[in-house]
Every structure is written in C-alpha cells, then in structure tokens.
Amino acid sequence: RKEVEQDPGPFNVPEGATVAFNCTYSNSASQSFFWYRQDCRKEPKLLMSVYSSGNEDGRFTAQLNRASQYISLLIRDSKLSDSATYLCVVALGDSNYQLIWGAGTKLIIKP
Amino acid sequence: EAGVTQSPTHLIKTRGQQATLRCSPISGHTSVYWYQQALGLGLQFLLWYDEGEERNRGNFPPRFSGRQFPNYSSELNVNALELEDSALYLCASSLAGGASEQFFGPGTRLTVL
Numbered sequence: 001r002k003e004v005e006q007d008p009g010p011f012n013v014p015e016g017a018t019v020a021f022n023c024t025y026s027n028s029a030s031q032s033f034f035w036y037r038q039d040c041r042k043e044p045k046l047l048m049s050v051y052s053s054g055n056e057d058g059r060f061t062a063q064l065n066r067a068s069q070y071i072s073l074l075i076r077d078s079k080l081s082d083s084a085t086y087l088c089v090v091a092l093g094d095s096n097y098q099l100i101w102g103a104g105t106k107l108i109i110k111p
Numbered sequence: 112e113a114g115v116t117q118s119p120t121h122l123i124k125t126r127g128q129q130a131t132l133r134c135s136p137i138s139g140h141t142s143v144y145w146y147q148q149a150l151g152l153g154l155q156f157l158l159w160y161d162e163g164e165e166r167n168r169g170n171f172p173p174r175f176s177g178r179q180f181p182n183y184s185s186e187l188n189v190n191a192l193e194l195e196d197s198a199l200y201l202c203a204s205s206l207a208g209g210a211s212e213q214f215f216g217p218g219t220r221l222t223v224l
Contacts, residue, residue: 034212043201043215044154087153098167099213101146103153 003027004090006102014110017078021105023088024070030100032091033064033071037084038104044087047073075107083109113138115216117202123222124192132187132219136204142166143185144205144213145177149198157200160185192223 006023013019025033033050048055050062050071061074071090075082088102116135124130136143145157156169160179168175174190183204189196199220203213 043217045215046212049212098144098156098159101154101156 002102003100004088004102006086006088006105008103008105010106010108012108012110013078015078015080018074018076019078019107020072020074021086021088021107022070022072023102023105024068025088025090025100026069027090027092027100028066028069029092030069030090033062034089034091034099035060035062035071035073036087036089038087039084047086078107078109080109080111083107115202115204115214117200117216117219119219120217121220121222123224125224126192126194128192128223130189130192130196130221132189132200132202132221133184134187134202134204134216135184136202137214140204140206140214141183142205142207142211143179143183144203145185145187146201146203147171147198148201148218149195154201158187189221194223197221197223 004025035047036044037047038044048057048062050064054063059076063072085104085106087104090100118133142161144159146154148154158177159167163179177187179185199218201215201218203215205211205213
C-alpha cells in the first residue's frame, strides 16, 4: 500500500462547479499535511496547509480526518485557471521527517 | 526576493555518463531537497540536505549522490546514467528542515539517450 494515495483522475468538471478530492495516508504518526498545486510542466507550489480544525482560503477548503486518515480539498465555483494537478503531501513527525508526496490528482475545468 | 534557481534547464547525456545538477536555495533557507519526477508520475524524494549535512535520502541507488556547500547551494550527481534516469529533477528549499513549506525551482530536465 502506498504511503499517500490519491485518485489520479482526471476529473473533468464544468466551470463553476464544485469539486472535491480525497487523499488517504497510511502512517498514523503523520503530523503535518499540505496541498500543493502543479501546473503542466511546472514546479509544485504550496496551495494550503491543512489544519486539524479544517481551514478555508477563498474558494478552497481543506479538511483533515485523523480517525480515517484522509485529507480532502474542496474547490467551489471552479475557474478555468484551477486546471492543474493537485498533490497531497504528508509529513511524519520523527527526527528524520520528510514530506511524503502523493502522485497527484489531475483536474481539468471545462468552459 | 529571488526564488530557487536550478541549472541547467535541460541536460542531455548518454548511458553511462555522469550528470551534475545545481541548485541555489532562497536566501536564508538552509534546507535543500532533491526530487525526481518521471513523466506523468509523482515526485519521488531523493535527498535532503540541511546545514551542509545529508539528513535523509530516498529509495535510490548510491549512484545518486549530492552535497550542500557552505552557502547552502547544492549539487546532485548521478553516475552511470541509465535510460530510466530521464526525468525532471526538482530542487526545493525551506527555512527549516523536514515538514516546513518547500519552495521549488523550475527543475532540470535530464534526458538520457
């Protein structure tokens, strides 16, 4: 089982729709969670961190469910510019901690 | 503020050769990370350097190595290149190690013929 799993998609969504992605992680000791965005042939960029209480940034909402070991990303009122690959990232908390990256979910927003 | 820079942008080598990739972190960042991203695949963690020391490495053979210099810039060396080493190599830096937000450079696209 992969440490961080995402549905690779692609998710084809009409402009203005709401779309949600889930990401599951296997290590219950995971302590930090992030969503990154990667445009085609570009480098990943941090979209948002995911806090235990959930957090919102404009049209984007991130949630963490520790009991079920998954995080989610909700995009409301999707824009054409939201088309990208969304990477789920999990960090362990031990002394050698590093970020574990999911393979990404591809989102295509259609006009 | 300048972002993470990487050189070269593209690199073409043949099997068995050696490749050297370079990365300069954001000013003030002490941690540098290297990732490999093969076409259509996710990021695979290669190496993490902090304060000149290798802190962790991913599941890659020893022919992947690197170092971090006193100015925190870093070099990734790949020896005895194989065709499957063809990928985008991304460097990232962060203020502190481990789980801190990472800022990525544009990458070096390595092609092995």
